[in-house]
Amino acid sequence: MDEIREYLPFIIPLAIIQFGLMIASLVHIFKHDKYKVGNRALWVVICLLVSIIGPVAYFAVGKEDS
Amino acid sequence: MRQLNAFIKKEFTEQLRSRRLYILGAVFLFFGIMSPAAAKLMPKIIELVAEQDQSFKIEAVKEVSALDSFDQFFKNVSTSLIVFVIMQAGIFTREYSSGTLLLSLTRGMERRKVIAAKAFTLTAVWTACYLVCFGTTYAYTAYFWDMSVVNDLWTAVLLWWIYGLWYIAMIVFFSTFLNSATAVIVCTGAIFLAGDLLAMIPKAERFIPTYLSGSSGLLRARDFDYTPALVITLVSIVLLLSASVPMFNKKQL
Numbered sequence: 001m002d003e004i005r006e007y008l009p010f011i012i013p014l015a016i017i018q019f020g021l022m023i024a025s026l027v028h029i030f031k032h033d034k035y036k037v038g039n040r041a042l043w044v045v046i047c048l049l050v051s052i053i054g055p056v057a058y059f060a061v062g063k064e065d066s
Numbered sequence: 067m068r069q070l071n072a073f074i075k076k077e078f079t080e081q082l083r084s085r086r087l088y089i090l091g092a093v094f095l096f097f098g099i100m101s102p103a104a105a106k107l108m109p110k111i112i113e114l115v116a117e118q119d120q121s122f123k124i125e126a127v128k129e130v131s132a133l134d135s136f137d138q139f140f141k142n143v144s145t146s147l148i149v150f151v152i153m154q155a156g157i158f159t160r161e162y163s164s165g166t167l168l169l170s171l172t173r174g175m176e177r178r179k180v181i182a183a184k185a186f187t188l189t190a191v192w193t194a195c196y197l198v199c200f201g202t203t204y205a206y207t208a209y210f211w212d213m214s215v216v217n218d219l220w221t222a223v224l225l226w227w228i229y230g231l232w233y234i235a236m237i238v239f240f241s242t243f244l245n246s247a248t249a250v251i252v253c254t255g256a257i258f259l260a261g262d263l264l265a266m267i268p269k270a271e272r273f274i275p276t277y278l279s280g281s282s283g284l285l286r287a288r289d290f291d292y293t294p295a296l297v298i299t300l301v302s303i304v305l306l307l308s309a310s311v312p313m314f315n316k317k318q319l
Contacts, residue, residue, distance in 0.1 A: 009206070010103040017096050024085070052096055059089045060153050 018051050025055035028063065035062050070179050073170065077157075077187040086153050087191060094195040097146050098202025101138035102210060105130050132211040133285055136219065139203040140282035143226060146199060150192060151233055155250040157184055158241035168319050178311045181238060185307060188234045196227055217287040225281035225292055232275050232299050235306040242314040275299040 004011075025047045029040060043062050046054040081087040108130055161167035171177065200223055207213065236257060240250045261276040271277055277295035284290055 007103070007106070010099055010106070013099055014096065014103070017092050017099075021089070021092055024088075028085075052093070056089060056093055056149060059085060060149070 021052065021055035022047055025058045029058065032064060034064050036064055037061050069175055070183055073175065073179060073183040074186055077183055078190075081187065081191060090150060090153060090191065090195050091198060093149050094146050094199040095202055097142040098139075098199040099206065101142050101203045102135045102206035104138045105135040105207075106210065108134060130211070132207050132213050132216050135203060135207040135211065136216060136222075136285055137282055139200065140222070140226065140279075143196070143199060144279060146195070147230055147233060150195065150230070151237065151254055152251060154188055154191070154234075155237055155241075155254070156247035157188065157237065159245055159247045159250065162245055162319065171319065177314050181242070181307070181310050181314055185234065185238050188237065189231065192230050192234060193227070196230060216285050218284040221292075222281040222284040225278045225284075225296065228296065228299060229275065229278040229281075232278075232303055235303040239306040239310045239313070242310045242317060273298055275302065 026044065029043050029047065033040065035043065043058050047058055048054070050057070158167075167180065170180070233254060236254045237250060240253045244250050244253065258276065261274045265271045265274050265276055272291060273294045275295055275298060278292060278299060281290070281292060284292075
């Protein structure tokens with residue numbers, strides 16, 4: 001337990017970033033139905049399973065521009 | 067001047083509206099936290115590997131210090147820079163395909179001001195993201211380790227920032243004659259690779275901008291003569307940006 005406590009200052013903010021990005025990308029995916037690349041199912045799976053990189057990839061290449 | 071200010075404001079609104087600024091902020095913050103975290107976990111990872119693989123011998127596990135944390139930072143910041151280039155490469159090309167740039171230009175906006183505004187926006191975003199990333203690593207490192215072992219942190223940090231500006235100049239330059247973000251990314255990547263290949267020639271290494279990405283050498287007071295690379299980087303930034311203006315003036319929109 002002590003060991004985990006030692007890493008809490010890292011784990012908490014990292015978790016916030018990870019879940020924040022995941023939720024933001026999922027909200028965006030479900031609000032739009034057109035994507036530059038791929039389809040909804042693909043992006044939902046990527047954003048849920050690939051931490052950090054998944055949502056970033058969605059916003060970088062998947063999201064429609066306007 | 068009013069025109070320029072208005073255009074810069076428009077650029078920032080676009081950065082916020084497209085969520086690009088938030089995503090970059092999150093990525094840079096993530097890497098800012100990851101650097102000290104990786105340094106702190108290092109002994110644990112080595113231990114685990116050693117337990118599983120008997121042939122793996124540890125030659126006296128060294129103490130983790132502030133240097134390891136900053137080493138990780140300079141490694142991670144290059145990944146962040148790649149994300150930055152990928153996300154921002156479309157800053158011109160998006161407007162070519164949507165036609166919004168034509169709208170501003172027909173209203174009397176000068177083309178060189180478009181370049182100035184976009185280059186300024188990119189610089190501001192890069193600076194802010196870089197500060198977030200470095201600030202986070204610095205805060206964690208100062209909290210966990212003794213900072214007195216670090217030799218010349220500020221020069222190293224400044225050199226890496228300038229190295230980032232070089233990529234911004236390339237994005238702007240390539241965008242003035244290419245029409246897709248992918249093409250801009252590929253060309254920027256090609257220049258990076260060319261620089262890396264040239265750096266294999268021992269005598270040329272010191273003169274290539276990519277040499278600046280090794281600025282973490284300064285942390286250990288190694289022999290690291292960055293002046294030639296710095297001068298060449300700054301000159302090429304100025305050349306790229308000033309070449310962008312006539313190129314962009316010629317461009318058919």
